[in-house]
Amino acid sequence: MTHALEISGLKKVYDNGFEALKGIDLVVKEGDFFALLGPNGAGKSTTIGIVSSLVKKTSGDVSVFGYSLDKQLAQAKQQIGLVPQEFNFSNFEAVWDIVVNQAGYYGLPRKEAEQRAEKYLRQLDLWDKRFVASRMLSGGMKRRLMIARALIHEPRLLILDEPTAGVDIELRRSMWQFLTEINRSGTTIILTTHYLEEAESLCRNIAIIDAGKIVENTSMKALLKQLHREVFVFDCVNELPEDFSLPGFDSSRMDAHCVEVAVERGDSLNAIFTALTEQGVEVASMRNKANRLEELFVSLLAKK
Amino acid sequence: MNYQQQWIAFSTLVRKEIRRFLRIWMQTLLPPAITMSLYFIIFGTLIGSRIGDMGGFTYMEFVVPGLIMMSVVTNAYSNVVSSFFGAKFQRFVEEILVSPMSNSIVLWGYVIGGVARGLLVGLIVTLLSLFFTKLQVQHVAVTIGIVLLTSIMFSLAGFINAVYANNFDDVSIVPTFVLTPLTYLGGVFYSIDLLPEFWAKVSQLNPMLYIVNAFRYGLLGVSDVSVGLAFGMVGLFTLAAYGYCLYLLNTGKRLRQ
Ligand SMILES: Nc1ncnc2c1ncn2[C@@H]1O[C@H](COP(=O)(O)OP(=O)(O)OP(=O)(O)O)[C@@H](O)[C@H]1O
Ligand SMILES: [Mg+2]
Numbered sequence: 424m425t426h427a428l429e430i431s432g433l434k435k436v437y438d439n440g441f442e443a444l445k446g447i448d449l450v451v452k453e454g455d456f457f458a459l460l461g462p463n464g465a466g467k468s469t470t471i472g473i474v475s476s477l478v479k480k481t482s483g484d485v486s487v488f489g490y491s492l493d494k495q496l497a498q499a500k501q502q503i504g505l506v507p508q509e510f511n512f513s514n515f516e517a518v519w520d521i522v523v524n525q526a527g528y529y530g531l532p533r534k535e536a537e538q539r540a541e542k543y544l545r546q547l548d549l550w551d552k553r554f555v556a557s558r559m560l561s562g563g564m565k566r567r568l569m570i571a572r573a574l575i576h577e578p579r580l581l582i583l584d585e586p587t588a589g590v591d592i593e594l595r596r597s598m599w600q601f602l603t604e605i606n607r608s609g610t611t612i613i614l615t616t617h618y619l620e621e622a623e624s625l626c627r628n629i630a631i632i633d634a635g636k637i638v639e640n641t642s643m644k645a646l647l648k649q650l651h652r653e654v655f656v657f658d659c660v661n662e663l664p665e666d667f668s669l670p671g672f673d674s675s676r677m678d679a680h681c682v683e684v685a686v687e688r689g690d691s692l693n694a695i696f697t698a699l700t701e702q703g704v705e706v707a708s709m710r711n712k713a714n715r716l717e718e719l720f721v722s723l724l725a726k727k
Numbered sequence: 728m729n730y731q732q733q734w735i736a737f738s739t740l741v742r743k744e745i746r747r748f749l750r751i752w753m754q755t756l757l758p759p760a761i762t763m764s765l766y767f768i769i770f771g772t773l774i775g776s777r778i779g780d781m782g783g784f785t786y787m788e789f790v791v792p793g794l795i796m797m798s799v800v801t802n803a804y805s806n807v808v809s810s811f812f813g814a815k816f817q818r819f820v821e822e823i824l825v826s827p828m829s830n831s832i833v834l835w836g837y838v839i840g841g842v843a844r845g846l847l848v849g850l851i852v853t854l855l856s857l858f859f860t861k862l863q864v865q866h867v868a869v870t871i872g873i874v875l876l877t878s879i880m881f882s883l884a885g886f887i888n889a890v891y892a893n894n895f896d897d898v899s900i901v902p903t904f905v906l907t908p909l910t911y912l913g914g915v916f917y918s919i920d921l922l923p924e925f926w927a928k929v930s931q932l933n934p935m936l937y938i939v940n941a942f943r944y945g946l947l948g949v950s951d952v953s954v955g956l957a958f959g960m961v962g963l964f965t966l967a968a969y970g971y972c973l974y975l976l977n978t979g980k981r982l983r984q
Contacts, residue, residue: 437984438984472984475825476824476825476983477821477824477825477983477984478983478984479979479983479984496827497728497827497829498827500825500826500827501728501827503825505825507821509818510818511817511818511819511821511822512817512819512822513813513814513817513819514817515750520743521822524739524743524822525822525826527735527736527738527739527740528736528739528740528822528823528826528827528828529732529736529826529827530728530729530731530732530733530735530736530827531732531735532735533735572822
């Protein structure tokens with residue numbers, strides 16, 4: 424069976440001599456929702472750039488749905504829709520023209536292009552803005568414009584490089600929903616993000632890249648299983664003394680009414696409450712610190 | 728892509744290119760119309776009447792072909808260099824680079840855009856010249872042939888310029904420091920017969936001389952140089968520029984990192 428994306432031994436040395444990718448192997452299955460994570464400068468955009476042929480590879484092989492970039496470039500390109508990290512549309516053109524022209528570049532007849540443009544601009548809430556010059560759009564609208572443009576030729580593989588950077592929470596959630604639907608309808612999706620929460624709620628499989636190497640490539644489930652430590656945040660009714668700490672626990676006082684306590688998997692939460700009670704602390708509320716994944720992420724990167 | 732899809736891609740690009748220069752007509756169509764009208768008034772009417780005949784024609788009749796050609800050349804060149812550089816600068820060239828369009832289609836899309844602007848401005852200038860002189864066309868095929876070939880050649884040259892340009896200064900260097908002087912010295916305003924022998928010889932190294940004279944031959948039927956040679960040279964330059972443009976696109980030089 425052919426995969427949506429197959430990368431092997433991919434290396435990239437930029438013209439200035441910088442080795443951005445040091446031999447990457449990656450397989451993304453058809454229908455997958457795949458996250459490519461990594462810190463700034465890890466090589467995510469470089470990888471995506473090579474797949475979408477905006478960056479020249481130094482060595483290695485890439486194929487998209489079985490079409491090799493070296494031998495069947497045009498067919499490979501036809502499979503891909505790209506939403507790049509940086510805005511890359513003409514400031515002076517109207518939303519409608521940008522999307523319809525892109526369809527033309529893929530050989531779509533005008534009429535069909537216009538029908539699809541309407542469909543995607545409506546779905547992405549840009550219909551009212553269709554005659555507006557793109558420079559007049561807000562940041563979030565610009566992102567959505569790039570998504571509409573990437574979908575116009577109905578690619579089988581949609582690649583999004585940080586699609587939700589600078590997008591507010593409400594819009595981010597509606598984008599997630601949109602992407603989930605696109606994925607359900609059969610489009611394979613690869614996205615990079617710095618919001619681990621995003622990867623967690625959207626993606627089935629994940630690769631972590633650091634300094635040009637893949638350091639982890641697994642399913643989201645398996646990754647989350649590795650979590651053996653959780654941090655809870657306690658908001659307290661009474662004031663906590665400056666030097667407050669919870670005996671027997673890894674705790675840290677955040678402010679006068681708030682303390683964070685780390686819990687190893689398997690530990691009982693009751694013990695924390697007992698200890699807090701002994702210290703005369705009355706708990707008003709408790710929550711799970713949301714960035715468990717982030718800690719895992721940091722520890723994964725530190726290990727290598 | 729099959730032929731039909733390639734045709735759609737090509738016409739999309741051409742249409743976009745034409746709409747671009749029409750949209751900014753204040754920067755693209757109006758200036759040459761004004762400048763050339765001034766040339767007609769000053770050189771043709773005011774000064775020209777004192778110069779007398781040139782190559783057997785009134786001075787006005789003599790300069791009009793050169794001025795039309797000058798407009799065609801600068802506008803074809805400027806259109807491609809500014810459009811393609813703009814696309815590079817704002818990064819929307821990536822819209823084209825990620826698409827399955829073949830490189831030659833991309834190139835022809837831009838070139839035809841440049842040709843369209845060159846011809847349109849040429850036509851505007853020609854129409855304006857009719858207010859000042861009557862126009863005749865002695866050799867229709869030569870006239871059309873040289874205009875087309877020249878505008879293709881300079882569109883290609885503009886494309887090369889755009890690929891190498893790093894900033895907006897690089898875009899205007901060639902039109903200002905190369906094209907304009909070469910055109911002025913290329914026999915637009917005088918017949919090289921008037922020059923001392925040495926300078927007449929030097930002028931023969933100027934490609935603009937051949938272009939201007941071939942066009943003047945088409946309209947007036949006179950030329951300082953062999954028209955066949957003119958076509959040969961322009962044809963050769965065009966082929967070389969075309970090959971080089973395709974080489975740039977195929978290797979992705981300065982376009983793909
Ligand atoms: N054109 C270039 N020339 C030289 N080095 C480059 C070029 N583009 C990127 N790099 C370097 O390659 C490395 C990887 O960059 P890349 O953009 O792929 O990172 P990234 O993972 O996408 O980071 P971010 O999360 O910040 O977007 C970085 O160190 C970057 O400085
Ligand atoms: Mg990046």
